[in-house]
Amino acid sequence: MGPFVETWKGIAPAVQRSERWCRYMARRGHDPLPVFKVGGIVRLYIADLDAWLMRQRGEARNDNSSVALASATGSLRPAA
Numbered sequence: 001m002g003p004f005v006e007t008w009k010g011i012a013p014a015v016q017r018s019e020r021w022c023r024y025m026a027r028r029g030h031d032p033l034p035v036f037k038v039g040g041i042v043r044l045y046i047a048d049l050d051a052w053l054m055r056q057r058g059e060a061r062n063d064n065s066s067v068a069l070a071s072a073t074g075s076l077r078p079a080a
Contacts, residue, residue: 003045
């Protein structure tokens, strides 16, 4: 695989998700999937994808730890 992936059909297998999911994640407001267009063709750099995935995994760990902390303390609210 080269330094980037083109088209939604190529991006979806690289992310191991559906094309629809990829389009949704590219449009979201907070930390979208790092795609860009070149002459109307969507591209995703593999290095940008790796960095984005690391950020997503870090956020998931933070979310899980706050929920675990809230359940351990008996609070119904997640820890801030």
